[in-house]
Amino acid sequence: MGRHREFDLEKVLDAVLCVFWRKGYEGTSYADLTEAAGVERPALYSAFGNKEALFRQALARYDERYLGYIPEALQLPTARQVAAHILHKAVDLNTRYPDHPGCLGINGALAGSDEAEPxxxxxxxxxxxxxxxxRERFERAKDEGDLPQAAKPDALAAFVMAVTHGIAVQAKAGFSRDMLEAxxxxxxxxWPAGSSAPSGASS
Structure with a gap:
């Protein structure tokens, strides 16, 4: 009979997620990870793999636990409501935790060593x-008349992503929630308005 693990994998993953979130991938050391996890390095990597594998699992955990507002947004009736939901929820998430503000997907990921390229x-x-x-959601909005025919769904999608990324960077730099909401x-x-936007589209 195999040995039982002496630690809770879910709790350990949540702990290392917060470290990666605060310090970025390259800014996080092995010592940071083992200290946060409360387990020795061999046990940590036996359970999760190497640092890269651990980060990938932390990223999946982040997506599962904190980014549920994105599929929620995609179900909203208008493109503007989709964008508004994403932007305001991004402000909330990026300012919710004072000890690790910003976004895991942005913090420390804009540049790195050759070893961190994967x-x-x-x-x-x-x-x-x-x-x-x-982009797919905005293409549908254009087909439905919620966005004008001159609208470019790919550019609008890139615009929303660029603003959310900027929010993450500024949150990390200490901008207040009120400023980021503004x-x-x-x-x-x-935001461009179409010819058949349902009532309440401006909310």
Whole structure:
């Protein structure tokens, strides 16, 4: 009979997730991970694999636990409501935890060493998948008349992603929630209106 693990895998993953969230991938040391997990390095990597594998599992955990607002947004009736939900929820998430503000997918991932290139690429793919979902949703909005025919769904999706990324960077830099909410509203003030937007579309 195999030995039982002496630690809770879910709790350990949540702990290392917070470290990666605060310090980024390269900024996080093995000592940081073992201290947060409360287990020795051999046991940690026996359970999760190496640092890259651990980060990938932490990223999946982040997506599962904290980014549920994105599929929620995609179900809303208008493109503007989709964008507003994402932007305001991003402000909330990026300012909710004072000890690790910002976004796991942005913090420490904009540049790195050659050894960290697979992680950087994984984060690019992670963000690109979200942008593709937005583009598809906005294409449907255009087909339905919720967006004008001149609208460019790919550009609108990139715009929303760019604003959310900027919110993450500014949250990490210490911007207040009120200021970031104002940024989100400023971005939404330029949102294009279609000919058949349902009532309540401006909310």
């Amino acid at each position: 992680v950087r690429r994984a984060l690019i793919d992670f963000r690109a998948a979200g942008q593709a979902q937005l 940024v989100a509203e400023q971005a939404l003030s330029a």
